[in-house]
Amino acid sequence: MKKLLLLIVAVFALNFAFAQVYKLKATDFAYKYKTNYGTWSDWSTWDECSVLCTVDINKDRITIYSKETQTYDIIQNSDTYYDADGDLNWDLVGIDNEGIQCVVRILKKSSGTTQLYVNYSDIRWVYNVYSLD
Secondary structure (H helix, E strand, O other), rough: OOOHHHHHHHHHHHHHHHHEEEEEEEEEEEEEEEEEOOEEEOOOOOOOEEEEEEEEEOOEEEEEEOEEEEEEEEEEEEEOOOOOOOOEEEEEEEEOOOOOOEEEEEEEEEOOOEEEEEOOOOEEEEEEEEEEO
């Protein structure tokens, strides 16, 4: 029994050690922006898309291969937490290609849907994603 437990732990450890790049496929996209009055607009309607997203733990980098490739170097990693809706959140502070800071959030809804948010001070966008791994 002890050997079986050690084997299971070893398999999970190996998977964790080698599975450092997570691939996600985005299927839908929406956005909202800060209005001239300082309030947020409503979310746009969902637009279909087919976009590859990668989360590279080794390089502390998230890349979204949209029409213009978005690269976010992670400078701060928060602990995951559950919000009031029971959704699991993981917030990552990133710096984009132009040196502008933003928050990239990966949200696993209690319904099973996963979303990837990119939040700037004046605009936000979200992708519905699923894991390719």
